[in-house]
Amino acid sequence: MTAPGTEQFTTALFATNRAAFSRFVAARGLPLVDAAAKAAARAAFDAQELLHAPELVALCGAAVAGAVGQAVENVTITIWEHLRRTADGVPYSFTWSGLASQHATWATMVAPKGEGNIYSPITTDNGERLTAHTKRIHILTLDCDGTGTWDALWRVLVELGIAAVTHQSGGFTPATPKWRVLIPLAIPFDTETGDGGTTWRMAYATARVAFGALARLRGAGFDPATDNANNAWFPGYRREPAAAPRQVLYTGGRTLDLARLTAALPAPTMSPAAVTRRTWTTTAPSLLELAFEEACLLGSALTRGLSAVVCPWNDCHSAPLASNVSPTSASVIFPPNSAANVGAFFCAHASCGAKSVEEVLAMLPEEAVHRARLRHVRSTSPSASWLGGTELPSLPAGLPRLPTELP
Numbered sequence: 001m002t003a004p005g006t007e008q009f010t011t012a013l014f015a016t017n018r019a020a021f022s023r024f025v026a027a028r029g030l031p032l033v034d035a036a037a038k039a040a041a042r043a044a045f046d047a048q049e050l051l052h053a054p055e056l057v058a059l060c061g062a063a064v065a066g067a068v069g070q071a072v073e074n075v076t077i078t079i080w081e082h083l084r085r086t087a088d089g090v091p092y093s094f095t096w097s098g099l100a101s102q103h104a105t106w107a108t109m110v111a112p113k114g115e116g117n118i119y120s121p122i123t124t125d126n127g128e129r130l131t132a133h134t135k136r137i138h139i140l141t142l143d144c145d146g147t148g149t150w151d152a153l154w155r156v157l158v159e160l161g162i163a164a165v166t167h168q169s170g171g172f173t174p175a176t177p178k179w180r181v182l183i184p185l186a187i188p189f190d191t192e193t194g195d196g197g198t199t200w201r202m203a204y205a206t207a208r209v210a211f212g213a214l215a216r217l218r219g220a221g222f223d224p225a226t227d228n229a230n231n232a233w234f235p236g237y238r239r240e241p242a243a244a245p246r247q248v249l250y251t252g253g254r255t256l257d258l259a260r261l262t263a264a265l266p267a268p269t270m271s272p273a274a275v276t277r278r279t280w281t282t283t284a285p286s287l288l289e290l291a292f293e294e295a296c297l298l299g300s301a302l303t304r305g306l307s308a309v310v311c312p313w314n315d316c317h318s319a320p321l322a323s324n325v326s327p328t329s330a331s332v333i334f335p336p337n338s339a340a341n342v343g344a345f346f347c348a349h350a351s352c353g354a355k356s357v358e359e360v361l362a363m364l365p366e367e368a369v370h371r372a373r374l375r376h377v378r379s380t381s382p383s384a385s386w387l388g389g390t391e392l393p394s395l396p397a398g399l400p401r402l403p404t405e406l407p
């Protein structure tokens with residue numbers, strides 16, 4: 001006999017995963033013809049109560065309460081000058097309150113969307129922000145994109161004595177509360193041994209659902225698409241000088257033992273099993289390649305530069321791919337053949353065929369497309385540097401740069 005809430009937890013993992021919004025749109029035949037239609041579909045998706053089952057909330061509460069670790073000490077984050085700049089990350093060691101102070105400093109700074117320093121709470125071996133160079137993850141970071149406030153979560157964290165920093169994101173508005181929570185891990189997550197990236201994504205999915213349920217968030221709760229081991233986070237910059245500083249809240253306390261949390265809850269099946277981040281051999285992957293990768297729908301590389309992908313209309317196929325089956329050559333993206341470096345999509349299923357790039361991008365999660373656009377480099381200007389002529393805020397002064405090698 002399984003514990004009450006187990007079934008609801010497994011259901012919630014699938015109902016809120018990366019492809020959930022695309023499935024929702026496809027199942028209802030919603031036409032995502034423009035931004036307004038997309039926003040309406042997103043609002044309908046977010047109105048669902050996918051994490052509110054009382055048995056689910058109770059199970060998550062017990063699991064988190066049983067996974068409280070030792071008191072938080074120093075944490076490491078690595079800072080890069082810009083999202084496009086994946087090398088030369090600088091590691092910093094912070095006390096927990098020092099990290100909160102740093103976020104408070106960032107909250108006063110101004111950077112347009114997509115600009116400014118980024119950070120990842122990881123240790124790398126050479127400053128490169130790549131999965132292969134990511135050694136350990138020190139903090140669980142969850143992203144709420146307008147699916148609720150942080151009030152309920154704060155009550156739980158304070159009650160359990162768990163250390164946390166929350167901050168409003170650059171795009172925060174009272175009507176659309178966008179914010180993040182950072183929780184220090186009891187044991188830095190090892191991404192070096194085994195298939196660390198996938199193991200992390202599974203642990204992240206479990207934690208995302210558990211804390212999303214405790215935060216009483218609507219829709220998918222916390223963003224499922226920020227589960228990469230080396231995920232880049234924008235601090236909560238103000239987007240423009242007139243905007244008020246983003247709010248930052250902090251509490252000291254205890255760490256989260258992620259291993260104990262995942263042991264207490266059902267494990268997700270990754271969907272689909274073989275979809276991974278790719279080590280790109282080209283410096284300029286196409287927009288579609290990046291978008292499918294960011295949406296976690298990119299399969300293996302095929303011959304002639306083609307890539308297998310999970311069709312965004314998979315659920316509309318007569319025989320949809322099961323969640324644990326790798327995509328095949330039935331749905332592919334072609335290498336780019338124009339200066340814009342966009343690529344092209346084709347699905348052999350009768351209901352799909354050749355869809356336009358616009359139709360395909362409209363089916364992928366908005367956040368994934370946004371991240372892909374930020375990473376995308378047009379092949380006509382392969383030397384376009386990450387600086388791009390844009391003025392960037394420099395690294396904040398006074399950070400404790402690590403004098404020696406990280407432990």
Ligand SMILES: [Zn+2]
Binds near residue numbers: 313317331349351353
């Ligand atoms: Zn298809």
